[in-house]
Amino acid sequence: AHDVNHSEMDVAAQVRSALVDTISSERYELWIAEDTQWSWIDGALRIDFKNDFTCQLAKRMLSKDISAAVQGVMGCAVDVYFDVRPKSKTSPANELQSAVVDGIRHSEPRSVSGHSTVARVDGQRPAKRPLPQRLQPSQQLQPSPRQQNELWEQFVQGPSNQLAWTTANLIVSEPGRLSPVVLHGPNGCGKSLLAASVAERLRTVKRMRRVVHMSSEQFTNDFMEGLRGGGLPMFRRKYRDVEALILDDIQFFVGKKSTIGELKHTLDNLLKAGKQVVLTADRSIGDLQALGSDVVGRLRSGMVTPIFPLDEGTRVEVLTRLCTAAGLHLGPDIVSQIASRAAGDGRVLSGIAKRLMAVSSLHAQALDWEQCWNAVYDLVQSTQPVVRIADIERAVCNMFGLQPESLQSANKTRSVSQPRMLAMFLSRKYTPAAYKEIGEYFGKRRHSTVISAEKTVSGWLSEDTQLQAGRGLSIRDAIRRVEAELQVG
Template sequence: MVTEDIEILPALRLAMIERVGQDRFELWFGTNNTQLRLSEGCLLIESTSRMNLDFLRKNFHEAIRQALSDVQLPGHQVVYREGLAPATKTPAPSAPQAAKKTPPAASSLQPTRSSSNSSAIIQRRRFASLKDFVVSDCNAMAKTAATMVLQQPGQISPLYIHGPSGSGKTHLLEGIYGLAQQKKELGRVVYLSAEQFTTYFLEALQSSGVASFRRKYRDVGVLIIDDVHFFAGKRATKTELLHTLDAITRRGGQVVLAGNQRPTELSALGTELVARFSSGLICKVDPLDETCKTAMIHRLAEKRDVQLTEAIAHWLTRQLPGEGRLVSGAINRLWAYCAVEGNTLSIPVLENLLADLIPQRSSMMRLDDVEQAVCHVFGVDTKLLRSASKSRRASNPRMLAMWLARKHTGAALSDICLHFQRRSHSTVISAEKKVNKWLAEDSVVQIADRSLKAQEAIELTEAELRSRR
């Protein structure tokens, strides 16, 4: 209740001032003889004078009820009680203070076109660009919508983007912000998180700077807010956000929002905000698929000057989860390892180095898994591996599959022989010796349509195997 009081009481006092006027509020509620407190569904109005309480009940009760409704507390009872609680009363907002002190919201370090301080923040970390956004099936609709809303601002508002952490929501919002800044006809552009919006609003309430706060956030061409699920449980801030969205919509401005769930799943925000969030266009972004991860891995590796072989890149793509921040963290870790150790990266090194980033999978390995991995990596058919053909196109991938089966499955020679439809288990022994020779001589071998070193062929296939666990 203490946290709620800190947020709600200043908003309630402001609502009462709007109802009864600054002078009357200061006269009857701004003295040390009267306190307002919230307690278990009640608004307590406490005073040392019973006569004072009777006057407040007779002349201000209806205004107090309306003010409670304004801050979304219509169910609270108003209780008048003689005597004061020992807690220190929060000073009421006053007009002179507002004139003397600029609210934090008006001078906040947020990226807006009119703020001189914003450049310092932007220089610390360059905002992402829509040009660098990797488009795939997991995010194509959201990327298209991000471009469309700025071509026709206000026509599809709000644009609401939702998805799990690391799926690219913030990248899209930063890209929209950067593109909107280039379009002067859009007016002022503000981008901030829900936590920042809440903080600046509460600071404005405490410093009597609400009018300035509202000018800052309601008189914008484009308002972008990230992590809107943070607003859950913050009654006064939700009310302010609701009126802010309505004001921007009436003026034909554009609102862009992002959260971790679709609006209908954010019931804690209340039906009115959920309805506002759902009234425009809702786009989902899924976890990064292989196309996005591959592009991101190569881009980050190039930026960090980390040399990745095809086998390493393939392993990273298949092993790392579809969360952009984890992919970035993995590449940073490889960069640090190379800088310190100076060693060449290999699959065993990656397994040890990135163990905490890789989801745990079952360790079971079957002959079918090995066969399918070889076929997938080298583009051959399972029928070819099991055929009687002795051509290199059939025999080389078959020998590789038998070697991997011996290493990873623990299957008996007779089982491997039977699986690949060989006549004798000596064929498996011969295949194992042949692949060992390739490795010892660091040979370049022809496997299906590809020519590559034996070690690289094994690493590629093992990366595929691990992704199938």
């Protein structure tokens, strides 16, 4: 019998840890099945998979990342082998089901330390089987344990986030000039990804060593722990003795009076020192009044940047990248059709890509439109909010600063008529209401008035007209803001 050498265990564990640091635990869990066995044998890394499906999938998606992780740990090029363990007698149906389940992991992320480090059979060291899937030297990367621009390049730019993207570039270019920066928008719009990208760029491009990127929940937990254990000085050094502080989801602080007070003093300390502060929230500053006038005032003094739900073009690009990363080969028309029907939530698009990957594994041929749509229909439909004409009326009035009853009044001034036409246009787009019903709602107007409003707004869109009612706001921006409040578009 062979006792596993601790150095062998350590190398395999270090490689897994380096791989997770590089690609994220979520991507690791997606491509590496739970029962995958890692072993360090005779100066080479062997990865044993349960079946050929999961082996080929991981080899195609992660071979370069694994090679880079090994080289980062060992400091030199090392052979990496992908292999399949001897199969037990299993029915073809069970084997196929096992392959799909192993290939697509939907469980919560686990610690990589839960995996077996060295492959064993009855306590014996694995036999030296032929190693058919050796990575060729040309596939092995130069040392790069973490791609410096990985997150930055993941962020897909588009009309829905252009201002935020520009702001992020300014932060990286001149840290501290725009501070504090508040990125706010609905779930799945990309604000957390952008914040993480900024943190990464500050570390790699600006060579900042003290960049703290935390959730507001972790900030709160650390503060409460400091209060209980007398560790406030250590807590304050952690969050104030930094070059940049990035906090996600500051709406978490609402209702936590003592934590809000500590946050205020932390902001004061950093802003006076000219440090960069970036905060994210799922709502606008106007909806964060519960943080108190002191904190809200400090936030307003900086760069407050909205991020809207992903527009259609951005959704198409995001879904295209996700499908490509998953090894899916779908026609651009199919991707475009699915993206046009999905909500502007990046997480939903990620779920759609994973569902399509699972379904694709069951078919030898590329998926057609009907197969794709049947696979993801429930995901798309479940994310579409039910919008009423009254919801559109309220959102339009809020944006233009009008009284709720204004759009139903007889007022024909442009300050009211333009928002009314916009509300009619959006009512046709997002509700099943007929022209007659929409006209009745907005002051008992004729259906021909609604038809005319729809044509007028379409004309505005083709020319990107500036609305007089919106103090020079373009029609596209006006629609985008209303859609953001309705969480559609």
